[in-house]
Amino acid sequence: MPTAPVPVRHLDDASVRWLRRSAEQILNACGTSAASPRLFDNLARAAGESSGRLRHHCRPIDTADGLFVLRGLRVDADDLGATPTGWATAGDNGAVHDIMLLLLASVMGHPIAWEGQQEGRFVHNIVPSPGHETEQTGASSTVLLSPHTEDAFHPGRAHLLMLGCMRNHDRIATTAASVRKTHLAEQDVQALTRATVPILPDDAYTQAQGYARQPSPAVPTLFAAEDGLTLRFDPAYTPLRDADVPYQHAYRRLHAELARVSVAVILEPGETLVVDNDLAVHGRVPFQPRYDGTDRWLKRASIRVPGRRTRPPSEAGEHGYGQAVLTARPGRARTPKL
Numbered sequence: 001m002p003t004a005p006v007p008v009r010h011l012d013d014a015s016v017r018w019l020r021r022s023a024e025q026i027l028n029a030c031g032t033s034a035a036s037p038r039l040f041d042n043l044a045r046a047a048g049e050s051s052g053r054l055r056h057h058c059r060p061i062d063t064a065d066g067l068f069v070l071r072g073l074r075v076d077a078d079d080l081g082a083t084p085t086g087w088a089t090a091g092d093n094g095a096v097h098d099i100m101l102l103l104l105a106s107v108m109g110h111p112i113a114w115e116g117q118q119e120g121r122f123v124h125n126i127v128p129s130p131g132h133e134t135e136q137t138g139a140s141s142t143v144l145l146s147p148h149t150e151d152a153f154h155p156g157r158a159h160l161l162m163l164g165c166m167r168n169h170d171r172i173a174t175t176a177a178s179v180r181k182t183h184l185a186e187q188d189v190q191a192l193t194r195a196t197v198p199i200l201p202d203d204a205y206t207q208a209q210g211y212a213r214q215p216s217p218a219v220p221t222l223f224a225a226e227d228g229l230t231l232r233f234d235p236a237y238t239p240l241r242d243a244d245v246p247y248q249h250a251y252r253r254l255h256a257e258l259a260r261v262s263v264a265v266i267l268e269p270g271e272t273l274v275v276d277n278d279l280a281v282h283g284r285v286p287f288q289p290r291y292d293g294t295d296r297w298l299k300r301a302s303i304r305v306p307g308r309r310t311r312p313p314s315e316a317g318e319h320g321y322g323q324a325v326l327t328a329r330p331g332r333a334r335t336p337k338l
């Protein structure tokens with residue numbers, strides 16, 4: 001897979017200093033990076049005071065790559081401490097980085113969390129975890145994490161995904177592929193815009209996997225948005241065998257095209273990958289976990305951008321397998337109106 005150059009945005013020094021200082025102040029005031037109305041009020045106020053320079057760095061993704069890397073933050077490996085062996089023990093480790101990520105997310109849109117994932121935290125710790133090596137989740141390691149739309153099963157999924165790198169000694173690549181870089185035959189696009197099979201909840205949502213109150217809705221893989229194609233794609237959780245044969249062929253050709261245009265992004269500590277979750281799928285190459293406190297460690301935030309028209313309106317009627325999205329709008333944490 002080519003390590004093709006990806007768009008990089010360099011944070012200026014004043015923005016870096018402002019992010020650090022604001023995050024430290026918020027952390028002092030709130031004592032934790034876990035969700036609370038106070039945290040959201042502080043984040044919204046600070047984001048409202050951000051400079052034009054910072055807002056420019058955080059402008060919408062403006063190329064067909066469907067992503068960019070934000071460079072310039074610093075991670076002090078000693079302050080950070082050891083990489084935890086699972087999200088459940090990560091707690092407030094690296095909390096100042098959680099808050100810097102949430103500040104950036106609050107400039108780009110509204111951070112979201114899931115009631116049923118990582119205890120409703122707005123920043124997820126992505127680390128390899130013993131016992132989860134071969135799953136299709138962020139906690140895996142020794143298997144290829146197939147390209148996927150984040151939280152593809154749910155209509156409230158993020159518009160933007162942020163992956164902030166804390167540690168990556170073995171230079172393990174995140175992969176990403178944009179639908180806007182693929183070449184697809186018109187008949188394949190037409191087939192894949194038909195709602196044909198569902199996307200089921202992934203292994204990070206054990207409760208949702210038991211949801212059987214209503215049938216799983218069939219959803220389209222592609223959508224012709226005003227400015228081009230968008231996608232909703234998660235082959236590991238799509239029962240493709242239930243689809244008609246032309247759909248299956250078109251889906252496989254899309255998969256192959258995404259593999260062809262895929263890029264490998266090796267994040268360095270302090271770099272943040274921002275992925276447009278409607279344009280690009282992401283995954284990760286397999287790697288050998290260390291489990292000695294020096295493992296790769298990413299922090300993940302998810303963002304909704306109000307007013308985006310990148311998805312079919314029919315999504316608003318989906319049940320989302322009973323999973324509640326929480327939004328970090330000031331003064332409340334609640335399920336958004338889709």
Ligand SMILES: O=C(O)CCC(=O)C(=O)O
Pocket residue numbers: 126137138145150163173174175282283284298300
């Ligand atoms: O580990 C990575 O590079 C990406 C993992 C992933 O898919 C995620 O955190 O959503």
Ligand SMILES: [Fe+2]
Pocket residue numbers: 148149150282
């Ligand atoms: Fe992911």
